[in-house]
Amino acid sequence: ETSPNLGNTPMETNETFQDFGGKPGLVSIMDDFMVNLVADPRTKPYFDNEKQTYIKAMLVEQMCELMNGGCSYPGRDMKSSHAGLKINRSAFNALVENFQVAMEKHNVPFRAQNKLLAKLAPMYRVIEEK
Numbered sequence: 001e002t003s004p005n006l007g008n009t010p011m012e013t014n015e016t017f018q019d020f021g022g023k024p025g026l027v028s029i030m031d032d033f034m035v036n037l038v039a040d041p042r043t044k045p046y047f048d049n050e051k052q053t054y055i056k057a058m059l060v061e062q063m064c065e066l067m068n069g070g071c072s073y074p075g076r077d078m079k080s081s082h083a084g085l086k087i088n089r090s091a092f093n094a095l096v097e098n099f100q101v102a103m104e105k106h107n108v109p110f111r112a113q114n115k116l117l118a119k120l121a122p123m124y125r126v127i128e129e130k
């Protein structure tokens, strides 16, 4: 059963999840991702706070479930999670870039990176602040 707040349908197989190194691989990628987000002046204002550990844990569960890794995302839906944050295309792209750098560092195959990014891209529509 897919978690109601996941934001997209999960992949059919866990092949991409394996390309991420399973749960341990995903956790270390998200650790680096958060370091990147706090180091980047474009995303620092959003993540340089006490919530970052919680957000990182939620991202692990969400990405794991999206990649059919056997997790169940327990967090809030994408609309209410990002309400009031004034996220626009450049903030979204900055986050994606930092994610790509983290995936690259952990040698996630390009094809696998893009399979996950394809699940995330449509979420912009609900996260964006008009």
Ligand code: HEM
Pocket: 043, 046, 047, 051, 055, 058, 059, 062, 074, 075, 076, 077, 081, 082, 085, 087, 091, 092, 093, 095, 120, 121, 123, 124, 127
């Ligand atoms: C597809 C892209 C994104 C995904 C999948 C995503 C995912 C998440 C998740 C799972 C949470 C935690 C939900 C919860 O509270 O239970 C969260 C919260 C948050 N996200 Fe995102 N996010 C995305 C894009 C962004 C962008 C572009 C920014 C800003 C540059 C951002 C900033 C935040 C912040 C600041 C919070 C914490 C909000 C709060 O509770 O005060 N997110 N996000």
